[in-house]
Amino acid sequence: MSTRIAKQRSVMRKEPRQARSRATVETIVLAGARILSDKGWAAFTTNRIAELAGVSIGSLYQYFPDKLSLVDAIRHRHLDDSMAVMRNVRADGLSPADFAAQLVRAVVAAHSVYPGLHRVLLDEAPSSEEYRNPHTKFEIEYLSYYAQAVATYRKRAPTEADNVAGRVISDAIDGVIHNAARRGSIDDPAMQRELVCLVSLYLGNDSATKKTA
Template identity: 60%
Template sequence: MSTRIAKSNSPMRKLPRQGRSQATVEAIIEAGAHILGEKGWDDFSTNKVAELAGVSIGSLYQYFPDKQSLVEAIRRRHLDDCLAVMRGSLREGKAVEQFAEDLVRDMFAAHSINPGLHRKLLDEAQSSESMRDPNSAFEAEYLGHYTAAVAAYRTSRSGANERVAGMVLSDLMDGVVHNAARRGLLGSEELKQELIRLVRAYLTVAD
């Protein structure tokens, strides 16, 4: 995966501008994700990350002032993956059955890249206040995609609040997928099929 953290609210000390520095940052993030996923928060340290990444601790500190900022970069990359799933799922002209299938399978796939990492991000790693902000730019775009799905596919509009329905659909997806990660069930075809049916039924419900 490419480095996707060059944003105004980036946790990094400085942003990589050239190919070599971008490769260094990517190696650091990859090493950090591996150690956090395999060892957990208590064994996660900048020294271990630098060693695995093959860079000096000084090089790591050029970009990340502490291990919390590195965890935030790892978390933001995962959030970018989730946004990419939503953007891809809502292609124009797609039938609701295909939308539900693509959304569920692609979201499970995004969490299956490093399932141990997602369990640690959910339950062990500390998160910054910005990551918990329900009004963040990420939350606004993420919920916006679910709201757009409701607007595109829900068959009954009488008195429906599309934003509220989008939040329900988002929470439904996040709850099932995150708990699947916790339970080691990201590979369960039965669970995916059940969630696909649930998403499809919610979007085609008649009042």
């Protein structure tokens, strides 16, 4: 299990404002993500990250005061990337099976850029209480996305029952894909087919629609 730090997350020392500084921060974050994915938390040192990013250690500390602030930036980058691909898959006009297939492909793709990253973020790297706070902007948008998909197939505006169903779907997708990432089998087509089947059957379940209407 990942270590929980009972305090607010360690924030960046300063936000990059110019294009050059933003590019430097991006390079540092990507280098950190690659080291976590390929080598794990034990190898996640600021010296290694700076070397891989091609920047001085002083440049790294100019933006990130410690490793926790950098791993949080990597986490948020991963969440932002996941949300970005999900925004491109909408339930409107798609059958449940087509929506589920497109969504699973998109989420798998987001987790496949650095295939070992999520295992480390879940099991090794420390995290603050801010991570997965149910009231963060990300979590609100993330769960609303699934609730809206459920409501679309139930042909109504989202209700509290749809919010619950959305959490069930999101937890199912997260659980399957995150555990596949842990096992190194995220690219397993059989796993992906079964996950698509699970989600599409749930979304297209007429009896569930009648019970929650």
